[in-house]
Amino acid sequence: MEMQQVRYFLALSNTLNFTRAAEECNVTQPALTRAIKTLEEELGGELLRRERQHSHLTELGRRMLPLLQQCYDAATSAKSLAKAVQSSDVAPLNVTISNSVNIALLVSPFTELFRAYPGVHLKINRGSPAAVIDALKSGDAELAIAGPLGQVWDRLDVWPLFQEEIELAVNSDHPLARRNEADVSLAQLAAEPVLSRIDWETSEELSRCLSAKGYSPRTAHEVETDQDLLALLEANAGVGFVSLTAPRSSNTRRLKLRDLDVSRIVSVYAVAGRQRSPVATTLLNLLRSADWSTFGVSEPA
Known part of the structure; x- marks a missing residue:
């Protein structure tokens, strides 16, 4: 052949x-x-x-x-x-990463990419789920990494990378954090102000699961990124739902949700039928072959 x-x-x-x-x-x-x-x-x-x-x-x-x-x-x-390997040619690669994906997860694949392509010129853009889709549609990004984007465009190729749980994050001085228990029930959150995420891929699924349990969050503040959420958590402005791999701080504590089973799948996306550059294909293969279990996540269901 x-x-x-x-x-x-x-x-x-x-x-x-x-x-x-x-x-x-x-x-x-x-x-x-x-x-x-x-x-x-x-x-x-x-x-x-x-x-x-x-x-x-x-x-x-x-x-x-x-x-x-x-x-x-x-x-x-x-x-x-x-x-x-034989040359130092510049290989441009545009990647769009959702605001909800911790870029620290990508250090190993990026390291291997830089080793393979010493001349790669990586341009990383951040954005909401809508911005991720727009970047792929317009050709501004060859690859995108995000949580679930739904059935918004039938030309998307999707490669699931890992599945991660949704947890509760609170300030270390919060009463919920000072308990000896590692989890929390929704009933204990009834009076808690909840920090809300704007344009989070998991918002709809989380809201559906919470509603099914009879819990309606009392929204306190709205933020767009994990970093902003972390800052307000450190200011003890409320509690927040976060993905397992979201950035952490010594001033906050994570708690498992006792009576709520909700998770999300993080995937790499590309446009079906569109020719990919060799450097984009290499990164795609590195992402698909990476061992994500070191971050405490599981294989996609």
Whole structure:
């Protein structure tokens, strides 16, 4: 199997048209057709069924598509990595990270990326879930890392990275923090002012779970980022719901929610069908292969 055959198949699976796929790959249609036929012979079956009005992938083609895409991405990354090692070419990469994702989690993948691409020029933007979607749509970001974004755009490719619990954070001098218990019930929060997060990916799911338990938070203040929430917690302005991996402070304490089972999945996002740069593909592979368990999180359900 040759990477050229794989590239032709990926183009064909995207266009479902031999003529357009040949144009996209800058080859003649007969050459592309021969390559696809050779690939089918090697894999032992038909990958795409040609019909007069509409061509479509066969069952074998659908099963092979993600595997061949991964194979092609890995080969592209390896080739680019070899080139990067031999040169100091600047490789720009724009990444948008949700306000709710602690960038400290990404130190290891970034370290490996910088080692692989000494000339990488990383541009990191922060934003709300809506800003994350807009950055991907406009092409301002090749990759994005965020919590659940919902079904807001059907062109999103999503790779879940880890699942984390939602906890309660309080000031170290708060009465709830001075107890010997490591958890807290919702009934104990009835009179507590709650710091609310603006545009937090987990807000809707959290509100639904709290409502199901008959608890309606008394909102005290509204903040946009974990850092702002942490500052108000240190000022003892209320209590707040945070993700397990959110930034911590020696002046605050985390408590498990005794009668509430709520969590979120953090994923990496990209635009389906859009060509990714080799450096973006490398970072994507590093994120997907990272060991997130060291942060106390679990595999996505």
